[in-house]
Amino acid sequence: MKLTKLFILGAFSTLMFTACKDDKKAEETEIEVTDETNIDTDNNTTDEVDTKRNREDMNLAEVTRANTNLSSVSEALERAGLVAKLEADTPVTIFAPTDAAFDKIPQETRDSWMKPENKEKLTGLLSYHIFPGELTAEKLVDLINNAENNKYTFVTANNGEVSATIENGSVVLWDNKGTKTTIETANISASNGYIHTIDNVMMRE
Helix, strand or coil, X not given: CHHHHHHHHHHHHHHHHHHHHHHHHXXXXXXXXXXXXXXXXXXXXXXXXXXXXXXXXXXXXXXXXXXXXXXXXXXXXXXXXXXXXXXXXXXXXXXXECHHHHHCCCHHHHHHHCCHHHHHHHHHHHHCCEEECCCCHHXXXXXXXXXXXXXXXXXXXXXXXXXXXXXXXXXXXXXXXXXXXXXXXXXXXXXXXXXXXXXXXXXXX
């Protein structure tokens, strides 16, 4: 009788251990999916942005200005006259090229974009990186997974089109020129939207 009880107790313990192991595995899988889809919001942001972001009391223009990796796009937004749009209550999402992304563009071209006579062109270029409304990384991944051939195309603020796919666990964007761009840091939140930093300057034409 004692042997039977011990056997039952041992079997129950094995089941409990297996269940705990499965639960742990499920948790690890969720973490891995998060990492694979690049929805970590802590990388490449300043302490100031992290602190303010948690309180969500900074608008998109302020968050962009405070991020030391986005100084180039911040300056470009000011030159293009788009700061007011990013300070408004209407929610938008910015796919913001990092300073390293701007560095890939020849200096002569960048200087040309910043000239007053090219303001319209600069505005068009930057508007191609803005999505009307809130588009989190999780929502984008869901849209990709449910799209035909797992390729989702969204329309930007100036009616341009950007396609999004997932490659090797990373969210990848494709501009009109077919250039491949990867989201580096996602879901940097502000009071009126989100910023996703990207590793290229996307081109509509």
